[in-house]
Amino acid sequence: MRRSLRESSLAYLLLLPALAIFGVFTFYPFLENFRLALYENPPFPGLPSHYVGLSQVGSVLGSTGFHQSLVSTFLFVIMVVPCGLLGGLALAVAAHQKLAGMSIYRTIFSSTVVSSVAVAAVVFGTLMDPVVGLLPWLGINPTPPILSNPTWALPAVALIAIWQFLGLSFIIMTAGLQSLPEEVLEAARLDGAGGWTMFWRITVPLLSPSLFFGVVVGTIYAFQSFGQIDILIGPQNAAFTHTNVLLYYVYNALSVQNNPGLAAVLSIVLFTILLVLTLVQFRFLERRVHYASD
Amino acid sequence: MPPTDLKTPATTRKSHRRSRLILRYVLLTLGAVIVLFPVYVAIVNSLLEPSQIAHQPPPLFPLHPQWNSYSRAWSQGSLGIYLRNSAIQTALIVTGQVATSVLAGFAFAFLAFPFKRTLFITFLATLMIPFEVTVTTNLSTITSLGWFNSYAGLAVPFLATGFGTFLMRQAFLQIPRDLREAAELDGYGRLAFLWRVAIPLARPAIAALAVFSFLSSWNQYLWPLLATGNDNSVRTVQIGLKQLLNTQLDQINVSLAGTVIAVVPLIVLLVIFQKQLVRGLTAGAVK
Structure with a gap:
């Protein structure tokens, strides 16, 4: 009895640091969004906010700015995820061979995973500069010019995100290719399957778990991108309304407009979208829990 | 098709294979050029005078490299200070995340206690709340704690991670039970077992977690942008780059030199710890 009491106290002691951090900086601020969403901030910062109930939620969700932001976000995601995944897959297939010097190619192909958003933005900003x-x-x-052009600014920043995502996409696809059952591929080869048939009929279906994981990770990554837009476009730009993705909207509501109520409503929307995606990813993790504890 | 292939003379087959090999290398090199091209242009431009950069067609090789852009980025652009700040923030976060994850992961893997399942689900639930949706209140929390524009404000919100705890728990569960019983027979207490047996055995997972958390904290953008002030005292290198770009508009070579400097620590990380990095990044993927 005393032994188990000592064991439990030790366990709680070991969990305490992480629990304290999660409580203060994850769960509390998350729940606080739902309270803040009910309070409207006056247009002049410094004045106290007042309770308005759900009316603020309704007016934000009904506003043109929000709709434009949602459209930009989805367009951005639709450009980044498929291109990044297909690019990573192509590189992974090309590098999936035992050849001399392959480790150098692998390092190069994974390299963009370490690039930060600021680095990528400065580098590409120079390439796209009109002068x-x-x-x-x-x-x-x-x-x-491209980066202040309502039509081209979003594809331009999406290109930067695609380049950044290539490295992670390559790593995920390579891990997937390496775990393919060699016997199946060999059998298909003996049956006379040619390069393309083999790739689309055998490799891609076998790779589907990795592709799926890549889609989820890529989509979450794309929803969380806004640094390129902040650095290269900014709120003064003519193309701003066409590139104001959801997270950038949150950032501006918070730091430029000083409006926590608006930021909270937008955060809840962002959370809801990401929740669906994370739940999908969570299923993967859960499956691994089962494998490990069996 | 394959039968005719078998009939072809060995020499043609050999040269066929040879040309396929060459084609493969050509494709790989093309891929490498596409991936690295933006970085190459950035390095070249960082070594050119601004007037040369604007020259059309742009020079693709610096015949007379101007290294002073690097010293100017370092001193005028305060790159030295930004790098120091990023290094401190990253060191705090990596140490904190590894420590809290090892402790919590150990509790979940080896100890029996009430509400274990509920608490484990609580830890996993944090994976569903992206940091981005907590910034509104976190900003006022660190402000009221007096941590705005401080290392504490930059690091403390990130000192625990559900992903890391999960990773460490999985690594600890791989340790055979016999080993634990043997350690108990040898008179090891639980913490001695953690320190002398579990941690050394889980070193690969700890390395993967450390590299992963290094990468994500070094490259943080949203939080340092919100939580630091304009006096540069704790501002990190990512925000520094934005600043550099805005203040040195006419000297793009200096901004690019700053970018190259900011990325060097990560290139080192990639080259030395590639295996650990890949392990950390693919930890959520199905096997």
Whole structure:
């Protein structure tokens, strides 16, 4: 009896640091969103906010700004995820061979995983600059310039996110390819399956768990991107309303407009979208729990 | 198709295989060039005078490299200070995450206690709340604690991780029970077992977690942007780059030099710890 009491106290002691952090910086602020959403902030910062009930939620969800933001976010995700995954898959297939020097290629292909959003933004911002960039030299020079062009600004920042996502996508696809059952591939080869048939009929279906994992991770990554937009476009830009993705909207509500109520409503929307995606990912984790404890 | 293939003379087959090999290397190199091209242009431009960068067509090799852009990024752009701040923030977060994850993971793997399942689910539930949706209140929390624009404000919210705890628990569960019983017979207490047996055996998982948390804290953008002030005292290198770009508009070579400096620690990380990094990044994938 005394032994088990001592064991429990030790366990709680070991869990305490993490629980304290989670309580203060994860669960409390998360729940607080639902309270803040009911309070409206006056247009002048400094004045106290007042209770308005659900009316603020309704007016935010009904606003044009919110709808535009939602459209931009989904367009951004739709551009980033498939391109990033297919690019990573192509690189992974090309590098899936025992050849001399392959480890160097693998390092290069995974390298963009370490690039931060600020680094990628500065590098690509230079390439896309209307004066010093490479694009004007290639004859691609729309007016207004790409990064302030309502049509091209979002695809341009999506391209940056795709490049950044390539490394992670390559790593996930390579791990998937390496876990494919060699016997199945060999059998297909003996049956006379050619390169393309083999790839689409055998490799891709066998790779579907990795592709699925890649879609989930990529989508969450895309929803959480906004640094490229903050660094290269910004709220003063003509293209701003077309690139104001959900997280950037939250950031601006908080730091520019000083409006926690608005930020809270938007956070709840962002959470709901990501929850669905995380639940899918969670199923993967759960399956691994079962494997491990069996 | 394969039967005719078998009939072809060995020499043609050999040269066929050879040309396929060459084609493969050409494709791989093309991929590498596409991936690295933006970085290459950034490095070249960082070594050019601003007037040369604007020259069309742009020079693709710095014939007379101007290294002073690096010293200017370091001193005028305060890159030295930003790097120090990032290093401190990252060191605090990596140490904290590894410590809290090892302790909690050990409790979940080896100890029996009431509400174990509920608590484990609580830990996993944090994976469903992305940090982005907690910033509104976290900002006012650290402000009221007096931590705005401080290392504590930058690091404390990240000192625990559900993912890390899960990873460590899984690693500890791999340790055979016999080993634990043997340790008990040898008179090891639970903490001695953790320190002398479990941690050394779980070293690969700890390394994967440390590398993963290094990468994510070094590259943080949203939180340092919100939680630091304009005086640069704790501002991290990512925000520093944004600042550098905004203040040195006419000197793009200096911004790019700063970017190269900021990315060097991560290139080192990638080259040395590639295996651990891959392990950490694919930990959630199905096997």
